[in-house]
Amino acid sequence: GNSVTQMEGPVTLSEEAFLTINCTYTATGYPSLFWYVQYPGEGLQLLLKATKADDKGSNKGFEATYRKETTSFHLEKGSVQVSDSAVYFCALRTNAGGTSYGKLTFGQGTILTVHP
């Protein structure tokens, strides 16, 4: 079946530091890949997505590149802010047949805390 593995947190950084959150996946077919962000007390919001190999998703200074050869979709940001403190989820969705069709598979989430 499909699965997503994220680096374990929590991650604590100082403002303006560089961020990487690792994400690797296993899937049948050719999945689309997503990063979601969840701020305290809120639902998940789509941060960025990539739908095919070598695509780069970007939003709000965050970037992630769909790497089929390494089955990875690592999230990066060059300079984090206090307001980036949240939980980040990597996820995949596939059009492949079988019981996984159309379902979103999530990683466990990574808690990011950014200090001033």
Place this chain on the structure above:
Amino acid sequence: NAGVTQTPKFQVLKTGQSMTLQCAQDMNHEYMSWYRQDPGMGLRLIHYSVGAGITDQGEVPNGYNVSRSTTEDFPLRLLSAAPSQTSVYFCASSWFRGDSPLHFGNGTRLTVT
């Protein structure tokens, strides 16, 4: 635009009580789903639907029922609440395509005592 609307935001139940969590979306999405979020467990799929009249089980369906009589609404019923169902519940909707992201509601925080 309202997007995905969940009610109530908070609920406290006693063991054995029943209740319905409401979910409505105004984007005409075919696909709707319910997740529960527990500390250290990420999000787990409870039930999902690919259109009106069509529902199916996810990873953790026991103790929950769903129905989909309209495109817009997808209520989740707890038949006899148990403390193990204390969780935060999220409803989400999307187009039924592999490249379509889910749109989430703001959640219902349920406590069963």
